[in-house]
Amino acid sequence: MEINYLREFVVLAEVGNYLAAADQLFMSQSSLSRHIKSMEEELGIPLFDRTTRNISLSEFGKTFLPYASEITQIQSKYQKALFNYKRSSHGSLSIGSIPSMSQYKIIDLLFRFQQEYQDFTLNLIEQDSIQLIEMIENNKLELAFVRSSEDLGSQFQQILFAEDTLAAIMPRTHPLAEKDAIGLEELANETLLLLSSDTFMYHLCVDKCKKAGFEPIVGYTGRRSENIIALVEKGAGIALLTQNPIMQLTNNNISIVKISPKIHTQISLIYSKEHPLSLPAQKFVSLLDSH
Secondary structure (H helix, E strand, O other), rough: OOHHHHHHHHHHHHHHHHHHHHHHHHHOOOHHHHHHHHHHHHOOOOOOOOOOOOOOOOHHHHHHHHHHHHHHHHHHHHHHHHHHHHHHHHOOEEEEEEEOOOOOOHHHHHHHHHOOOOOEEEEEEEEEHHHHHHHHHHOOOOEEEEEOOOOOOEEEEEEEEOOOOOOEEEEEEOOOOOOOOOOOOOOOOOOOEEEEEOOOOHHHHHHHHHHHHOOEEEEEEEEOOHHHHHHHHHHOOOEEEEEEHOOOOOOOOOEEEOOOOEEEEEEEEEEOOOOOOHHHHHHHHHHHOOO
């Protein structure tokens, strides 16, 4: 049984609602539901009663909960111990980043760090912001460059590195393509092409569409923005992506239209406040501060 599924079960048991639990876990409601059903099938017995709007633990679920909690706590403890051991015994730095490293000049900072501190080994992990935040929480990473639209919480130290805004990418022949800027509500009847449903950008776009008064029509989700843009060229829909990486493209078949009012995102270096930084991490933060 996946230990991460146990953690999801514990959170769901605490909040008693799939939507609230999925939001807390930074995952889709359908994925959470699928994982819980997988656990129940493996155990051969229901963990929840689903007779009301808010779910509640079954009798076996109540029995199982303290064991699941203990297992997740043990996992957190051994991961922290392993992380601290690796930090103290090796001159290495595990750092995570969103994939758009070159567009935001994160690569330049990493290269400068390696040039100035050649005795340190740099271990770079590329993931989406949601996964990177989870890795920081689980002590699998010490530092990470993540994208966010708000403060991530008191448990993290955040250092702002770059800022960006959301844009609509559409075929040059689209009626909206001649505008300098559009309101998000103008996309209410359009097919939208978004990054994958387990990414920060997907959740941001869907949330902003709902706040603009409509449920987005999502025709495609994918992990690579270049594939999304290729679909835009074919006329498959309109993409919502951050502006800076897209502005570097030279493509005469698409138009990049600003969203008004602006929807801001920021790239920040984050780390946990719960334990002191290793020497390599301290040096990296100092380098960033002088950047």
